[in-house]
Amino acid sequence: MPKTWKKKKRNRGKTWIVLLIPVIVLSAYFIFEENIQKKTDPQIPEKYLSIYLEAEKIYGVPWYVLAAHHRVETRFSTMKPMVSPAGAQGPMQFMPCTFVGWKHPSCSGLGKGDIPKNEETNPAVIKKYGGYGVDADGDGKADPFNDKDAIFSAANYLSKNGAANGQIQKAVFAYNHSRKYVSEVMHYVHLYQKEGLEKASK
Incomplete structure (x- = not known):
């Protein structure tokens, strides 16, 4: 050779x-x-699962989509503080103007607004200005810092932006206007959906 x-x-x-x-x-x-x-990666806390399922029945948004949002936004309400540098508030990180309504006289720009304290959680004010805030626990307040109110409000928003009709990615993009955010949320959507199907089949 x-x-x-x-x-x-x-x-x-x-x-x-x-x-x-x-x-x-x-x-x-x-x-x-x-x-x-x-x-x-934290598992979905049991105390939130019933809230996601209840919101799903009312707004038609799959529970695992709400869980994914909650995970990405504040790691299931464990991140502190619960107000972002941009002014987004609570477990589901709502901008005040999105929660109370963009028709509010103080709302413009990125949506921080200058909404008086007595109006921020008032369901009548929210209805008047077309906001997404919901009083889910029936205490007379729609509070973006209350877990149940915040999750129901997110379900309300996502539902009105197409998630209840299967347009999940479109609704997720409307929530944050970031492709990276959509990718991250959809990762958990698929993960939690798969986990749910596996549990249901056992």
């Missing part, structure tokens, strides 16, 4: 090894990342 041919054969073997290294490294990374995510 000619020496040059042996050398070429050896080099070809090295080339394959070099090409395989990135594949092995990437595979190991994705396996590691998946395991880390499974360990660190």
